[in-house]
Amino acid sequence: xILAIESSCDESALARFDPTRGMAGxxxxxxxxxxxxxxxxxxxxxxxxxxxxxxxxxxxxGLSAEPGELRQIAVTHGPGLAGCLALGIAFARxxxxxxxxxxxxxxxxxxxxxxxFIDLHQRAPEAYPQAFAELLPHLGLIVSGGNTILFxxxxxxxxTVLAETVDDAAGEALDKGAKLLGLxxxxxxxxxxIAQNGNAKVYxxxxxxxxxxxxxxxxxxxxTSLRYRLEKMSDAELEGALPDICAGYxxxxxxxxxxxxxxxxxxxxxxxxxxxxxxxxxxxLRAAMQGLAQRHRMPCLxxxxxxxxxxxxxxxxxxFADPSGLASEPFSIQPALRLAVS
Amino acid sequence: MxxxxxxxxxxxxxxxxxxxxxxxxxxxxxxxxxxxxxxxxDLGAGKTTFVRGLARxxxxxxxxxxxxxxxxxxxxGDRQLIHxxxxxxxxxxxxxxxxxxxxxxxxxxxxxEWPERIPDALPEDTWxxxxxxxxxxxxQIQLR
Numbered sequence: 001x002i003l004a005i006e007s008s009c010d011e012s013a014l015a016r017f018d019p020t021r022g023m024a025g026x027x028x029x030x031x032x033x034x035x036x037x038x039x040x041x042x043x044x045x046x047x048x049x050x051x052x053x054x055x056x057x058x059x060x061x062g063l064s065a066e067p068g069e070l071r072q073i074a075v076t077h078g079p080g081l082a083g084c085l086a087l088g089i090a091f092a093r094x095x096x097x098x099x100x101x102x103x104x105x106x107x108x109x110x111x112x113x114x115x116x117f118i119d120l121h122q123r124a125p126e127a128y129p130q131a132f133a134e135l136l137p138h139l140g141l142i143v144s145g146g147n148t149i150l151f152x153x154x155x156x157x158x159x160t161v162l163a164e165t166v167d168d169a170a171g172e173a174l175d176k177g178a179k180l181l182g183l184x185x186x187x188x189x190x191x192x193x194i195a196q197n198g199n200a201k202v203y204x205x206x207x208x209x210x211x212x213x214x215x216x217x218x219x220x221x222x223x224t225s226l227r228y229r230l231e232k233m234s235d236a237e238l239e240g241a242l243p244d245i246c247a248g249y250x251x252x253x254x255x256x257x258x259x260x261x262x263x264x265x266x267x268x269x270x271x272x273x274x275x276x277x278x279x280x281x282x283x284x285l286r287a288a289m290q291g292l293a294q295r296h297r298m299p300c301l302x303x304x305x306x307x308x309x310x311x312x313x314x315x316x317x318x319x320f321a322d323p324s325g326l327a328s329e330p331f332s333i334q335p336a337l338r339l340a341v342s
Numbered sequence: 343m344x345x346x347x348x349x350x351x352x353x354x355x356x357x358x359x360x361x362x363x364x365x366x367x368x369x370x371x372x373x374x375x376x377x378x379x380x381x382x383x384d385l386g387a388g389k390t391t392f393v394r395g396l397a398r399x400x401x402x403x404x405x406x407x408x409x410x411x412x413x414x415x416x417x418x419g420d421r422q423l424i425h426x427x428x429x430x431x432x433x434x435x436x437x438x439x440x441x442x443x444x445x446x447x448x449x450x451x452x453x454x455e456w457p458e459r460i461p462d463a464l465p466e467d468t469w470x471x472x473x474x475x476x477x478x479x480x481x482q483i484q485l486r
Binding site: 009047079080081082083086144145146164165166167168169171172175176179180185216220223224227228335336338 | 385386390404405407408410411412413414415416417430439440441442444445479
């Protein structure tokens with residue numbers, strides 16, 4: 001049994017994972033309600049809350065005194081907010097010392113990379129190694145407020161980054177677009193909601209700033225083009241056009257994500273497609289990625305909603321499924337850790 | 343040749359992102375060893391582009407991306423560069439809670455976007471740069 005600890009940003013979370021049976025439990029001290037009042041992630045609350053949160057979480061996980069069946073402790077060591085990471089690591093080390101258990105550091109982004117496979121394991125733990133091997137090489141897309149990364153896992157389970165954003169992340173592009181439109185932060189989900197009633201073809205936004213064969217995403221120009229467009233509109237015009245603008249803007253973000261993914265699929269030999277991170281909950285993006293996978297006759301694995309944000313389940317799972325990505329003690333806090341670095 | 347700082351005080355026009363990066367790169371020789379740089383300007387004014395220029399001048403090769411969601415990014419090059427987006431901070435106390443100072447290694451440069459969110463946390467010798475967008479869509483960068 002693995003106990004995982006996640007505190008890279010504003011969520012304190014624990015998970016217990018049994019390699020022979022699957023996820024045994026997940027406990028998240030969701031601070032969303034607390035944050036809504038303040039409009040976003042408030043780190044002042046967050047970093048102090050982690051300390052307070054972990055003990056009740058540990059109790060909820062049935063681990064207040066004895067390690068029981070635990071064999072290993074896994075903790076996020078980056079990327080994330082240095083102070084928040086430090087608290088989680090200190091907590092993990094304390095438990096490791098008290099219970100005489102090994103502690104491993106997990107790369108948060110590798111957790112996201114492997115999160116679409118949690119369900120595959122859960123359905124048939126014994127068959128997982130074979131089932132996973134059959135999905136390789138795998139092409140995965142991580143999209144969140146802070147990251148936009150296309151990566152592959154090859155048949156020897158080596159993970160390589162294929163494309164990353166050079167400016168804004170996809171989720172950030174949606175949030176910033178929402179801000180320009182006067183919607184409250186974080187506005188990505190609101191853009192999605194309003195876009196449902198809009199026609200993406202009415203307002204054209206630059207589809208792909210970076211040529212499709214270039215290994216990078218760029219969303220910053222999109223935000224600029226929205227700003228130009230809004231400058232030419234009156235408030236009344238904007239109100240009527242809002243659904244179409246949201247649809248066009250979101251469509252341009254998704255087109256770039258899916259276009260680059262498609263280009264890489266065509267380049268070669270992948271046997272599965274993955275989608276994870278907070279923005280993977282965007283229904284239009286999910287549908288576009290599923291359609292793409294279907295056209296190329298490959299399975300599309302999408303992380304379950306509870307595993308798309310910051311969560312400990314993906315950290316526990318990566319500790320099991322991605323041994324080459326782990327850092328063993330003594331590991332350091334790495335606020336700017338990259339995806340492929342192990 | 344007119345001193346760059348004198349020019350900046352009057353405001354320098356930049357027509358492209360590349361020009362903004364070059365300008366930031368020229369500024370680094372004027373910055374003291376440990377400098378706080380407040381970058382004032384609206385969405386799309388070129389704040390992150392400016393920070394990218396600083397990074398390149400200090401031989402930081404990696405992608406310099408917006409820290410809005412992650413709050414801050416620490417880069418290591420000839421100097422340590424901390425790129426903070428204060429947009430979601432309420433006050434200087436929030437900045438303290440991030441414990442960034444525990445990770446500072448001199449010489450460093452602290453580049454702050456949305457500095458007006460945390461006026462109480464900025465030292466007196468902070469360099470204040472104002473980035474604005476002209477009617478012709480070129481950008482203006484001014485030191486005040």
